[in-house]
Amino acid sequence: MTFYGVGIGWRPEISGFVGELPGLRFTEVIAETVPATGPLPPGLATLRERGVTVIPHGVRLSLGGATPVEPERVAQFAAAAEALDAPLVSEHIAFVRAGGVEAGHLLPLPRTREAVDAVVANVRRVRAAVAVPIALEPIAAIFDWPDEELTEAQFITEIVERSDAMLLLDVANVYANARNRGTDPVAVLDGLPLERIAYCHVAGGDDVDGIYHDTHTAATPQPVLDLITELTARCRPPALMLERDGHYPPAAELTAELSAIAAAAGYPDPTR
Numbered sequence: 001m002t003f004y005g006v007g008i009g010w011r012p013e014i015s016g017f018v019g020e021l022p023g024l025r026f027t028e029v030i031a032e033t034v035p036a037t038g039p040l041p042p043g044l045a046t047l048r049e050r051g052v053t054v055i056p057h058g059v060r061l062s063l064g065g066a067t068p069v070e071p072e073r074v075a076q077f078a079a080a081a082e083a084l085d086a087p088l089v090s091e092h093i094a095f096v097r098a099g100g101v102e103a104g105h106l107l108p109l110p111r112t113r114e115a116v117d118a119v120v121a122n123v124r125r126v127r128a129a130v131a132v133p134i135a136l137e138p139i140a141a142i143f144d145w146p147d148e149e150l151t152e153a154q155f156i157t158e159i160v161e162r163s164d165a166m167l168l169l170d171v172a173n174v175y176a177n178a179r180n181r182g183t184d185p186v187a188v189l190d191g192l193p194l195e196r197i198a199y200c201h202v203a204g205g206d207d208v209d210g211i212y213h214d215t216h217t218a219a220t221p222q223p224v225l226d227l228i229t230e231l232t233a234r235c236r237p238p239a240l241m242l243e244r245d246g247h248y249p250p251a252a253e254l255t256a257e258l259s260a261i262a263a264a265a266g267y268p269d270p271t272r
Helices: 012-019 042-050 071-084 113-129 152-163 171-181 185-191 222-234 251-265
Strands: 005-008 026-030 053-057 089-093 095-098 101-107 134-138 166-170 197-202 206-208 211-213 239-242
Touching: 005 251, 012 042, 012 251, 026 239, 042 053, 053 071, 071 089, 071 113, 113 134, 113 152, 134 152, 134 197, 152 166, 152 185, 166 171, 171 185, 171 197, 171 211, 171 222, 185 222, 197 222, 222 251, 239 251
Parallel strands: 005 026, 005 239, 026 053, 053 089, 089 134, 134 166, 166 197, 197 239
Antiparallel strands: 095 101, 206 211
8 A cells, every 4th residue: 555644635615725735645525516527626736747646435335235336326435536637536434325215324234134135235336447446434423323243343344354345434423322332432443444444534522412413514623633543553554535525614724634634643743
């Protein structure tokens, strides 16, 4: 794996900030926003010309759905990877639609072997169409389904191993899930297949009535930064990427947040 260091997700609202980061080596774009044909958005095109790696990150494939992934969505996903000359793609271990109804959110799966089978089958369908490896991201959830057969770590491990996928580990999601379940996030890390990490996400969230929501609209909290340090003591992830979606702060605050993530991971500061 190439070690890219610390990056930040490309969004049109902060494309100017992202494009001016002197030490940026990789970023991520929502795959569904990349045109299947025609030119890339200007900011993304400029980053590619600079040699910055851009990874398409899917949010609409619904890999955990009970039905096969829709071929036209997979085709667009593959086209995005090709347009960006991406070394890999990523998507979520989740579902977003059922029975023709769009949820508009990433929804958690029951941790059952039947759900594992569904995800693995859909990942294999995607891999048959996409020329590069895929990394799978376990999501943050505010509830668990009843009658689950596997722990979170067992569920994730079985999916990535059976589908021969890589792991997109969202450190903030590990923190959110452990906080909401009253468990130890470090213990969760120790149960995951860390050797399969392709890269990591980092983000902040908000506490609403005692439930921690992974909103990507707040600064990365200190417990998540501490968890990054715990992770890097166990393995060195190839890259860590800050996610910000909405309520974008001033450039100085984003700069400070990126610097804090770099310090926690022991990576060069991308703002310098």
